Amino acid sequence: MTSLTVPPEDDGQRLDVWLAGQLGISRNQAAHRIDAGDVTVDEVVASRRRRVRAGERILLHAAATVPASEPPPLPPVRYRDEHLLVVAKPAGLVVHPGAGHPDGTLVDALRAAGIPLAPGDEPSRPGIVHRLDRDTSGLLLIASSPEAHAGLTAALAAREVARRYHALVVGVPTHPRGRIDAPIGRDPGDRVRFAVVADGRPALTRYRTLAVGRADELPEHRGAVASLACQLGTGRTHQLRVHLTALGHPIVGDPTYGPSRELSRALGARRPVLHAAALGVDHPVTGARLELYEPLPAELRAVLQRAGLTPPAQRDLTEGW
Structure with a gap:
């Protein structure tokens, strides 16, 4: 148990804000401890919104441990x-x-x-x-x-590490090859998502269309998909998912950025059809070149099959090495 006393200069602060500052943790973390009943003020369990008063004794009880x-x-x-x-x-x-x-x-x-x-x-x-x-x-x-x-x-x-991905996207890109150079940051309308935003961090993606397929049970304009080889120029959070969505072709099966649940269901995509298939890097100590390839797992091959597509060949994802 930790005992803290509120100094005069902190009088009137919200409990969660004050506790976060005292413990060096985030406000959300402090609020979680308060909501869990781990914090008492003068031996009374308090609300996170409570205003602390100078001289009050704040007790932080040990959190229940989860195995x-x-x-x-x-x-x-x-x-x-x-x-x-x-x-x-x-x-x-x-x-x-x-x-x-x-x-x-x-x-x-x-x-x-x-x-x-x-x-x-x-x-x-x-x-x-x-x-x-x-x-x-x-x-x-x-x-x-x-x-x-x-x-x-x-x-x-x-940008000396080659990272190649395979993605299945909704619709067919207008240009069979392309470069997406657009900054990425938090989506101002949804802090869980990321988006192309003017003040984001620089991000670069290259893509190439390998094949076009469709979900037979849907009308052609709603069932078209494209198999893409993608290369990361940078490594931003959700980069491929955000860039391909900004292009107008979100990844099939993506619950955060993909708009077409109907298409995902028709193809049996239970997760984003995105796979880090190839990796090339000079060994940081020996200097030897390492180039590795990982075939698509079975569940993604099954999605491609339902779209009338075959898995990409290794050369499709390592071209240019």
């Missing part, structure tokens, strides 16, 4: 040496702990397997140099040594 879940299985390892590894992350696996996901992540699986993870800027993200969304499958680089972490971080910043 940690079992770590998930280690995903397939496609490359490993003493400095780094590459895993094939399955859809549904969160990369590192965060809000709403305190455990059961890829980081937990790596730790449980005894794999060394390089310390990073944030304690919850050891070894993590880039990420994949929870429901995106495919290849992910992990740093085991500090040298690899520094080298991979620098290579990503310099």
